[in-house]
Amino acid sequence: MAQQALLIALFPLIAFVIQSLIGKKLPRHGDFISVLAILGSLVVATPIFMKLITEGHVFDSFQVTWMSLRGAEAGRLNSAVTIVIGVLINNLTAIMLLMVTLCAFLIHLFSVGYMHGEERYHLFFAYISLFSAAMLGLVLSDNLLTFFICWELMGLCSYLLIGFYYKKPSAINASIKAFMTTRVGDTLFFMGIAGLYYIYGTSNFMSIYKAIELGTGHGVTILGYPALAFIGFMVLMGTIGKSAQFPLHVWLPDAMEGPTPVSALIHAATMVAAGVFLLIRMFPLLEAAHVVLPVVAYVGAITAFLAALIAIVQVDIKKVLAYSTISQLGYMVMGVGVGAFSAGFMHLITHACFKACLFLCSGSVIHSVHTQDMREMGGLKSKMPITFATMFIATLAISGVPGFSGFVSKDRILGGALAYSMEHQGHYLIPFLGFATAGITAFYMFRMIYMTFFGHARDEHKHHHAHEQPFTMTIPLMVLAALSFAIVFAGPTGIESIDHVMPVKWFDHALEGVQVEMGIAEHLSPEAEAVHHKAHGLALIISLAVAGLGIFLSSITYLKHLLSAEKFKRMAGPLYNLVWNKYFFDEFYLGIFIKKGLLNFNQMLATFDDKVVDRIFVDGWRDIAMVTKNVIGKFDDLVVDRLMVDGTADVMSGGGWVLRQFQTGKVQQYLVLTVMVIIVALFFANLGLK
Numbered sequence: 001m002a003q004q005a006l007l008i009a010l011f012p013l014i015a016f017v018i019q020s021l022i023g024k025k026l027p028r029h030g031d032f033i034s035v036l037a038i039l040g041s042l043v044v045a046t047p048i049f050m051k052l053i054t055e056g057h058v059f060d061s062f063q064v065t066w067m068s069l070r071g072a073e074a075g076r077l078n079s080a081v082t083i084v085i086g087v088l089i090n091n092l093t094a095i096m097l098l099m100v101t102l103c104a105f106l107i108h109l110f111s112v113g114y115m116h117g118e119e120r121y122h123l124f125f126a127y128i129s130l131f132s133a134a135m136l137g138l139v140l141s142d143n144l145l146t147f148f149i150c151w152e153l154m155g156l157c158s159y160l161l162i163g164f165y166y167k168k169p170s171a172i173n174a175s176i177k178a179f180m181t182t183r184v185g186d187t188l189f190f191m192g193i194a195g196l197y198y199i200y201g202t203s204n205f206m207s208i209y210k211a212i213e214l215g216t217g218h219g220v221t222i223l224g225y226p227a228l229a230f231i232g233f234m235v236l237m238g239t240i241g242k243s244a245q246f247p248l249h250v251w252l253p254d255a256m257e258g259p260t261p262v263s264a265l266i267h268a269a270t271m272v273a274a275g276v277f278l279l280i281r282m283f284p285l286l287e288a289a290h291v292v293l294p295v296v297a298y299v300g301a302i303t304a305f306l307a308a309l310i311a312i313v314q315v316d317i318k319k320v321l322a323y324s325t326i327s328q329l330g331y332m333v334m335g336v337g338v339g340a341f342s343a344g345f346m347h348l349i350t351h352a353c354f355k356a357c358l359f360l361c362s363g364s365v366i367h368s369v370h371t372q373d374m375r376e377m378g379g380l381k382s383k384m385p386i387t388f389a390t391m392f393i394a395t396l397a398i399s400g401v402p403g404f405s406g407f408v409s410k411d412r413i414l415g416g417a418l419a420y421s422m423e424h425q426g427h428y429l430i431p432f433l434g435f436a437t438a439g440i441t442a443f444y445m446f447r448m449i450y451m452t453f454f455g456h457a458r459d460e461h462k463h464h465h466a467h468e469q470p471f472t473m474t475i476p477l478m479v480l481a482a483l484s485f486a487i488v489f490a491g492p493t494g495i496e497s498i499d500h501v502m503p504v505k506w507f508d509h510a511l512e513g514v515q516v517e518m519g520i521a522e523h524l525s526p527e528a529e530a531v532h533h534k535a536h537g538l539a540l541i542i543s544l545a546v547a548g549l550g551i552f553l554s555s556i557t558y559l560k561h562l563l564s565a566e567k568f569k570r571m572a573g574p575l576y577n578l579v580w581n582k583y584f585f586d587e588f589y590l591g592i593f594i595k596k597g598l599l600n601f602n603q604m605l606a607t608f609d610d611k612v613v614d615r616i617f618v619d620g621w622r623d624i625a626m627v628t629k630n631v632i633g634k635f636d637d638l639v640v641d642r643l644m645v646d647g648t649a650d651v652m653s654g655g656g657w658v659l660r661q662f663q664t665g666k667v668q669q670y671l672v673l674t675v676m677v678i679i680v681a682l683f684f685a686n687l688g689l690k
Helices: 002-025 027-055 091-114 121-140 144-162 169-200 205-213 227-242 251-257 260-269 271-281 283-289 292-313 317-337 341-369 385-398 405-423 429-453 460-465 471-482 496-501 506-518 526-559 565-572 574-580 582-662 667-689
Strands: 060-073 076-089
Touching (some): 002 027, 002 060, 002 076, 002 091, 027 091, 027 506, 076 144, 091 260, 091 271, 091 341, 091 471, 091 506, 121 144, 121 260, 121 271, 144 169, 144 227, 144 251, 144 260, 169 227, 205 506, 227 292, 251 260, 260 317, 271 317, 292 405, 292 429, 292 582, 317 341, 317 405, 317 429, 341 405, 341 460, 341 506, 385 405, 385 429, 405 429, 429 526, 526 565
16 A cells, blocks of 8 residues: 555646646646646545545555665774665654645646636646645655755746746745745754664664654753754744744745745645644654653644734735634644644644635635735625635634634634643733634634625726636536535444544544654543633633624624724734834845844855965965075076986986097007006005005
8 A cells, every 4th residue: 555655646747747747748738747646646535444444444665775884883894884765654643644635636736727828837736736746745744854855856847837927026936935045944853864864774664653752862861952842843943934933934925926826725725734733743852852742832832823923914815714714723833832733733634625725715816806906805705606615614714703623623623722721820921822813813804705705896897807717617616615614523423334434533533643653643631621611611602702793893893894994004003004014024135144243244255265266275375486496597507407307418418438448449558447446456456465
């Protein structure tokens, strides 16, 4: 099963290669290749998910050796380090695979109608195929190394897709902003992976779970800090970057510059979901680090609240949904931080369905009226009945209305947050921000519905040309809207044939099995059980009250117009200005980190390069080279040429002249010399005898 599951990521990867190479030459520019590829992934993923539903548990894996390295390990030099990679299929994987393939397939199908006639149509499908393949590869990975490779590949795809309209400067700037901002978190995340290798010698998830359960790693330090805490914070930074959490949330709203199907893919099924999925995969380590989880909870709660406030004042329909995504991701992160492991994961899945529906519905509206400004909309309910109905259902889900999926998952997170504050006798800010965000979410989502579909047409020309979209665009909306009902996740359906194969609360049973695998299954004491029961009951009442209040205030303001939004804007004054300018995060980063930080540092490096590198090293070495050249020239002239070359010639010439004096060819001279040599020899011999 695990080997066959590789096809799930392989199909869209093959589609990417085909589309990149010959897509432009194929009929319809090859869009059917990408659609059929992701459909094939869905077909392969479905039996894995159905096995989970029918049996309640699924587990399989396989591994291969990628490479063997020589290095130092545990103090031994030249020991072999083997890197093993593979595929892990468990309950988490099965649920994620179905969610990603289903949402991606529906987004691909929607794109056929939405992107028709666009320039570089074939490349769009190539990029979203690669995007889908990267996310599926990440979900299938049994280790953090291939997980990180797919993680980075999604970063590349987001850059390509956000900047797809490359002729728009705003799109290019947004793609660069997304790429560079997420790199901050990615770099720190990679340091965490390195730390895991330092402690455990592996990045395999199951091996890490077992090592943590055995207590390995406690007492070890990295850079003077407890190793598990250091790694936990690095993992959190990876999530903060990829899932657009405070303070690295600034890139996600600008990602709206890409085509709307891209927004749906990024905000629902792929990139931002990967960050939360990382926290869930690494939950045992975060729990073992102790100090990390409270920080995770506060990061999520603060992000959820701040983003929800910004969404209230947005007039761009996609920007409303963008800040909504940041806010809902904050809920998921908060859920993981307070220990509501299964609730955080459930909200990841439910949010993917209703947020994909919301984004595709917004794309349907934009495609019809050719504007993203809600102030130019209104009265579209009768013109676009399917889009309205599906978007309204998804809005009910995200607003936490009973009977819809968002109510089930969000209420569990809020209950977990309230229980966490009760158990720890503090941290009450976390549930407070959570409940406040729930009310604000209901307010701005119904504001969006009322401004878009109700009231009179604010632009008669756009309203006149508005129309419902073809079935290739409306069928995905209807499927995603159907998945926004709570019964899909919390059962039973009431239909005997379905309930027979779909156990009641199948999601809870699946997550219980995962917690056992990870070694984080908890058996609460009777006292703790009572606290949790009380907290969840109280959270249910509060969440219903705040959601109802948000819907009521939105209705009397934007539907009945009993309250004036403009009056509240004037009353808010500086607060409204602060929220409208997104708390000036962009200005702060641009002014402090980039202009005064990076650019000044760059100028300092340029000055150093001019005064030190150029003048001392470059010019200095040039001067030394000139002096050396002159010295070598003098040495060559005086020693080599005159002494060695010319001197040798003179010696040989003089020696030849001397020899010529003896070699005259006269016998009388030779006899005289011989007699002289004999006399001299006898003289020295006579001296020796004496």
